[in-house]
Amino acid sequence: MTTVYDFKPKLADDSEFPMEQLRGKVMLIANTASKCGFTPQYNGLEHIHRQFKTRGLEVMAFPCNQFGSQEPGNAEEIGAFCEKNYGVSFPLFAKIDVNGDGADPLFRFLKKEAPGLLGSKAIKWNFTKFLVRRDGSVFKRYAPQTRPEEMISDIEALLAE
Incomplete structure (x- = not known):
């Protein structure tokens, strides 16, 4: 797999979401949680989504219970x-693992393409975010x-490319 377009993560209703349908879009992908100190970032994600x-x-949120x-x-x-607390209108996906043997394939790809601090592939906490270019390549973690x-x-900058 060479771009995010090769993946089909599951939405909250358990249906497949072919990332191919977003070809040509810039994507902001985050692992999220409802009871985290960073949870208020949903406000910022929603603002960016609307803007x-x-x-x-x-903008896409992938709930994760690993942290x-x-x-x-x-x-x-x-x-x-x-929806109630942050007015989220962007897609929420099925709850996933982002680390370990059961890590979602999309997140395995994102981590490989954009390692963290000191080259670490592991995601350290909730609300790690990845920005993806229009061509499906990972720009930054x-x-x-x-x-x-x-x-x-x-x-x-990516929208202007």
Whole structure:
């Protein structure tokens, strides 16, 4: 697999989502959790989604319970929480693992293409974010503490390519 377009992650309703349908879009992909200190970043993700969607940005959230069991709910509970508390209108995917033997294939690819600090492939915490170019290649990984608003200049640069 050479680009994100080769993957078909599952949406919250367990249906496949062929990433191929986003060919030509810039993507912001994050592993998320509802009970994390970084959870308020959903506000920033939603703001960016609304600000740049018409220019070709797709924001995608992948709930993960691997870090401090901070995403204990099922898909329906996660969706209701995100909509009620943050007005999330971008896609929420099925809950996944991002590390270990059971890591989702998309996240294995993202980690390989954009290693973390000191070349680490592991995701360290919730709200690690990946920005993907229109050609499906990974542009950059962002640390959990990087707020979505701090990514705007990179997003604008990729949208202009």
